[in-house]
Amino acid sequence: MKNGDSAGDGGAVLVGTGRTLLLKSATLTRNRAAGSGGAVANDGGRVILRDSKVEKNSAGVDGGGIHTSGGVVSLDSSAVSQNRATADGGGVASADGYVTATHSSVDKNEADGGGGGIDNDGTADLQSTGVTGNRAGGDGGGIRNTGTLVVGRSSVNKNTAANGGGIHNTGLLWIGRSVVKENVADADGGGLWNDNEATVESSDITGNETRDAGSQGGGVYNENGAPGGNTVLTDSTVTKNQASDGGGIFRASGSVTLNRTRVKENVPNNCSPSGTVAGCVG
Template sequence: MAGALVAVPAPAAHAATVQVRCSVADLVAAINAANSSPGPDTLQLARKCTYKLTAPDPANPGNGLPVITSEITIDGRGATIRRDEHGGKVPKFRILFVAPTGNLTLTRTTISGGFATDCPFFPDPPGLACGGGISNTGTMKVTHSKFTGNTSRSDVFAQGGAIDNPGTGSVSDTEVTANHVIYSGSETGGGAAGAAIANDGPLTLTRSRLTKNTAIVTEDTQSFAFGAGIISFAETTIKDTVISENRSFAPGGFARAAVANGIPEPGRLTVTGGAIRDNTSDAPHGFGQGGGIANNGLMTVSKVEISGNRVVAKDGTARGGGVRIGPFGTLDLTDSHITGNTVVAANGTAQGGGLDNPDGGTLTARRNEVHRNTVTARGGTAQGGGLYHAGGPAGLGTTTLERNTITRNRAGDGGGIFKASGILTLNGDVIRDNQPNNCSPAGAVPGCTG
């Protein structure tokens, strides 16, 4: 029709793929160009190149690379992005920061040597440090990658030695090893949380390995080193992942677990499959609380191997070699193996070799094997080789057992179960061959004898 106006749609933005030479300057330029272009971009790094960062991003000196503000995929193809310490002369900065508008997919890349000096999502109070490798406040997907040798250190509170996720994140088929989170202050009550990963989420972690990460606090400050593998402050789902050989160290403070549910939150921590093994919580003249798991929120654990974990507190209190439940914790534990965990407190108090519910929490355990866990305290008190239960100050804590097998555990008293107070019920459980006895005090656990 004559004079008719026809609307012509604007051209759609297309994904762009850019080959990035083995040059930090080229990588910086590629990220800046991707941020300013419409549509998603893929940056393919030079195969097996090491991009050595020697200076922070001028616009955002807490980060080594420009802030991710758009949809970007970094395909490392085996490359490494590393902060090059150069004899200690290079400033401290993390490697990557994803802004709230950013959407980063990181694949086949190693992130190394990052050092967090700020906490972008939690700027107040000043002095916090979050995410030595990556801090994500937008959307992040990490696959087939590795994080090693990254650090978050603060005189106030540090979290996320390798990854800090206040945004929406997923990590799969990735190794997170030898990262550190450190509280270096002198004030009472500081904290170091999540040496591998700290999640303010939501976050999904799948088919990955968190190994040999450390959480450390200043001696005798009554500070908290917790979640040497992962700390959950929000909804977290862990599937088919191995969390092993991580260490929380808090002399004169509180050392808590490789897998920790931080504070009571509406989000649930769910662990399915995989293993939590050979981790250590060490608190000389302090409080060791959970070697494998410390839960003080909502948590579900199913079909997990929880084995070989240790809680050590010479001249202190050590409890929960495999699993410890705090006063606000609710744990559903099913079809898992809690085996070979140990609690040691020379001249102190040691309780709950396999499972520990001492402060008024709620434990429901079905069809688990609790086997060969040990509690020792030379010169002190050692109770509950398989399970220690107390109702907490109000006496309301509950442990409900159904069709579990509790065998060959050992303690000074209550080799199988020690019940101090509260409500503990059995339903079809097998409790036998524990040393020196199956349940203590005599008659405290109806249905358990010997």
């Protein structure tokens, strides 16, 4: 389906409450919505994509590819790529919805606001999925999470944003057996920016960076706004990240806990301010 043009939501299709859209081996491309959901807008229904592509769509508000509000979106062996949102969620935007992605990719999407790849204000579960090469003008180049996010056996790589090049979290976040690599933030948190609850297990945060003078937290930036940041890393590595200060981890406030986690080979230092992260040397 292509070249749809909606004056409201859903450039190609609008799914209403109680309705189900199932796409198999389909491509939604070059659709436009003046509102949200460049290709698909889901308003309380269920959207299932299998072996399908959502690419090169655009939205005047949120969800360049897909927007869901209170509904369910399931991606199975599918790709959401090269979509653009004027506001948030270049690839996928979820407003109190439920999003699952398995063996899928969210690549090269752009948002002028937050969440270059995914903007999640509901519940999102990513398994064996890549979030790569997305860009946000605001926060969360790969993913901006204000809800509940699970990243399992997945990768968040080479994304860019103002803060939180890989992931910007102000919700509940769990990362397991995953890689957060080579992401870039202009200001703080090249790999991960956290101001709520973030748990990282058996994962690698590596090769991320911040670019601006005075920027902090090349690998991880832990904030203490409201409700406050609590980052726990277990059986993980924070290596070869770079920032003006806190190349590996910068703890602005809140708490950062290391359990059997190596923080090494970061530039210009591993953790900052000195002595604020127990078990981190240099």
